[in-house]
Amino acid sequence: MQIRPAATLALVRDSDRGPEILLLQRSHDAVFLPGFYVYPGGAVDDADHTLEPHIAGPSDADISRLMNLPEGGYSYIAAAIRECFEEAGLLLAATDDGGWPDLAETELLQWREGLTSGERSLAELCRAHNLRLPLHQVAYLDHWITPPGPPRRFDTRFFIAEAPAGMQVRHDGAEIIDHIWLTPTQALADHAEGRRLFGTPTLHTLRLLQGFASVAAIMAHVRQNPPEPFPYEPWPALKDGRQITLKPGEPAYAEARLLDPQGQGGSAAVIAPGQPVTLAPGVVRLTAPNPGVMTGPGTNCYLLGSGDDLTLIDPGPAIDSHIARLLEHSGGRIKRILVTHTHRDHSPAAAPLKAATGAELLGFAVPDDGFQDTSFTPDRLLLDNEMLETGAGPLQVLHTPGHASNHACFLLPSLQMLFAGDHIMQGSTVVINPPDGDMKAYLHSLHRLSLLDLRWIAPAHGFVMGLPLAMIDYLITHRMAREFRVVEALKALGPADIPTLTSQAYSDTPKALHGLAARSLLAHLLKLEQENHARCEDNRWRWVP
Numbered sequence: 398m399q400i401r402p403a404a405t406l407a408l409v410r411d412s413d414r415g416p417e418i419l420l421l422q423r424s425h426d427a428v429f430l431p432g433f434y435v436y437p438g439g440a441v442d443d444a445d446h447t448l449e450p451h452i453a454g455p456s457d458a459d460i461s462r463l464m465n466l467p468e469g470g471y472s473y474i475a476a477a478i479r480e481c482f483e484e485a486g487l488l489l490a491a492t493d494d495g496g497w498p499d500l501a502e503t504e505l506l507q508w509r510e511g512l513t514s515g516e517r518s519l520a521e522l523c524r525a526h527n528l529r530l531p532l533h534q535v536a537y538l539d540h541w542i543t544p545p546g547p548p549r550r551f552d553t554r555f556f557i558a559e560a561p562a563g564m565q566v567r568h569d570g571a572e573i574i575d576h577i578w579l580t581p582t583q584a585l586a587d588h589a590e591g592r593r594l595f596g597t598p599t600l601h602t603l604r605l606l607q608g609f610a611s612v613a614a615i616m617a618h619v620r621q622n623p624p625e626p627f628p629y630e631p632w633p634a635l636k637d638g639r640q641i642t643l644k645p646g647e648p649a650y651a652e653a654r655l656l657d658p659q660g661q662g663g664s665a666a667v668i669a670p671g672q673p674v675t676l677a678p679g680v681v682r683l684t685a686p687n688p689g690v691m692t693g694p695g696t697n698c699y700l701l702g703s704g705d706d707l708t709l710i711d712p713g714p715a716i717d718s719h720i721a722r723l724l725e726h727s728g729g730r731i732k733r734i735l736v737t738h739t740h741r742d743h744s745p746a747a748a749p750l751k752a753a754t755g756a757e758l759l760g761f762a763v764p765d766d767g768f769q770d771t772s773f774t775p776d777r778l779l780l781d782n783e784m785l786e787t788g789a790g791p792l793q794v795l796h797t798p799g800h801a802s803n804h805a806c807f808l809l810p811s812l813q814m815l816f817a818g819d820h821i822m823q824g825s826t827v828v829i830n831p832p833d834g835d836m837k838a839y840l841h842s843l844h845r846l847s848l849l850d851l852r853w854i855a856p857a858h859g860f861v862m863g864l865p866l867a868m869i870d871y872l873i874t875h876r877m878a879r880e881f882r883v884v885e886a887l888k889a890l891g892p893a894d895i896p897t898l899t900s901q902a903y904s905d906t907p908k909a910l911h912g913l914a915a916r917s918l919l920a921h922l923l924k925l926e927q928e929n930h931a932r933c934e935d936n937r938w939r940w941v942p
């Protein structure tokens with residue numbers, strides 16, 4: 398798929414509450430990010446490449462160098478300014494002598510209509526009123542390339558400028574259905590509490606812009622700290638003995654960069670069960686031979702430490718060859734075994750390994766919902782936030798209910814690596830199956846993980862993942878986007894039963910998966926019930942305003 402160049406413009410203004418940013422809500426029918434709050438912006442189009450005669454300030458060569466492009470950097474800013482005018486009615490332009498354009502409101506609206514319909518162009522407007530695009534007022538804020546998956550992909554440059562004074566925001570009412578000025582702190586609180594949807598890059602920029610006293614302070618900071626060139630280089634790796642090239646977004650990409658920072662091509666692009674992989678000194682992954690739809694390449698078991706001081710995270714299933722492999726690799730000297738939770742692909746090997754090594758078993762209390770490995774009996778219960786001294790350094794225990802009520806993640810601060818169990822999986826949606834699975838708790842736990850200082854996520858299924866905050870933001874947003882659909886279905890159809898609501902709220906999901914989807918739907922409904930926004934009578938759910 399072609400990755401389209403795109404640009405957005407974050408407009409900021411001073412207020413009593415500190416600098417505020419303009420956010421526009423995309424329509425619920427949009428193909429890309431429906432219902433999300435975004436900055437004005439869109440794809441760079443052909444006409445944007447004809448605006449060079451109308452720019453003021455730095456030259457295209459200077460802008461392109463800053464943006465790490467051979468040429469044409471100005472066209473991105475021009476596209477952002479044009480989209481901002483079309484979507485929000487704000488025109489960032491100045492007359493030849495640097496003043497604001499003296500255009501009557503009605504005339505401005507006519508130009509905007511003309512631009513939106515494609516009958517007129519921004520170049521014509523510039524010529525007609527001697528206007529220039531003041532590129533010196535715009536700073537380069539961020540650069541994102543959207544990952545594979547959604548129907549469209551964009552290579553987006555983010556810019557920031559002070560909002561033009563004395564102009565009213567008028568969103569177009571079609572593509573854009575709402576606009577709001579928020580401080581970055583307010584917007585991030587809305588995200589944390591699920592009140593508004595934001596894309597991962599928007600959240601990233603909101604965090605960058607937090608905590609400034611004024612627009613001037615923001616602009617000075619952004620000018621001094623332009624984004625790093627995006628790490629979009631393909632990385633070499635090995636697959637079936639052959640050299641291949643991994644692209645960003647492919648499952649093995651981040652791990653290849655962790656294990657092979659020089660890019661010599663020695664890391665494996667497949668997970669081979671039974672084959673130990675050293676992720677860092679004293680951190681080894683051994684994957685169990687239980688691949689499947691729910692387990693991906695198999696359950697990852699992590700051995701921390703060396704010699705006589707070995708800690709095993711998630712022993713995995715009780716498969717003889719797997720247990721033999723763990724004993725062989727550890728020399729039979731496992732001191733303690735931690736479990737992230739007690740689903741049957743995670744903990745059954747604990748009892749036989751304890752019998753063979755005398756290891757101490759630690760975990761949170763095993764619930765009784767018919768889906769647990771009841772052979773697991775902890776010698777001691779873990780405590781939330783406790784620090785365990787392992788052979789690889791201190792390890793922090795984090796109780797993260799959601800996927801399972803007894804779920805734990807483990808943080809190795811020396812590597813900023815999170816052993817995430819099934820709370821964060823690679824490439825598939827985590828199952829939240831009530832009553833032991835709890836959506837509200839799951840999102841709360843994700844939010845808690847988003848506050849940690851992380852560099853890597855080592856999941857129970859899949860490769861090590863990079864960009865942890867982007868991953869966590871995406872998971873929260875993905876769930877909240879679904880919850881918005883559940884709410885819409887409830888409002889439109891309620892009181893309604895689960896199958897009726899599922900077919901509406903999951904109309905984008907293949908019918909074959911609706912059984913599973915119904916469990917997720919129930920998890921969302923129970924969350925809404927806890928928040929007093931849904932009620933169930935006679936197996937029929939309705940919306941509570």
Ligand SMILES: [Zn+2]
Pocket residue numbers: 738740800801819
């Ligand atoms: Zn699980």
